[in-house]
Amino acid sequence: MRIVLAANPEADQPWVADAAADLARQTGGSVAVVAVDEVEIERLAPAPRSVFTERAERAATAAAERLTAAGIEVAVTVVLPGRPLQRIMEFADDHGADLIVVGSSTRPRVAERLLGSLPLDLIKRSPRPVVVVTHPHRAG
Template sequence: MGTEYERILIPTDGSPEAEAAVAHAVELAARYDATLHALSVADVSHFHGLDADTSVIVEGFDEEARTAVDHVADAGAAAGVTVETAVEHGPASETILTFVDDHDVDLVVVGTRGRHGLEQFLLGSVADRLVRRAAVPVLTIPSAD
């Protein structure tokens, strides 16, 4: 018997890299009749403790995150896939890994920018952290760039 996926996660921030993975995630969810979870993480932690009203900035991050997951929901609906959306706050990779555990995700599909060498070493990537630390398979989809 082959692998079955019931819950697939696509983390998205609406970037071209994340968008490159949406079609793959939707196709896999349709193939396995799986629920597709679209998660966008707004890391607003660097605004905590500032002596200023940052609510407008945080609302902007939340709005962008909501737009990103709504796009996945629309793509899923067009393919007849059940999509559950979520917007959460926190460091991206840690928040995604927690979501994977909390929602019994079977597969993560994530877009990647394809950094190499020193740039990858210095900046790291969410996709890289997920591949190294997730307890489930992580399918990385390189952007077309």
């Protein structure tokens, strides 16, 4: 099984990497990590693209390190520019992914209603299965 883990540049979510590691272990699968800088048009961004890229790099590196520490080989770690929904789905296509793993939204409910929710959008639009991992202490 080829798993794509979409790392969230806006929040540290180590439990998402743990879930991807468990899935890879159970299926004998591989994991590719992607993070998207979320800058669609640089001149309209509230800060230079480098700020967003560095944040995405930290998220991707942290996820990859967590996977490696769990004994999972990371196929590739990539940071991409642009809109997360589209770029994650393109990355999954390019890597022949069987599954996308993403953390639950970290936005407050009001912001989700106004701005949307990446995990929900992935579920609605991705042609492949999406696993949304919630915070372990908030589940249930």
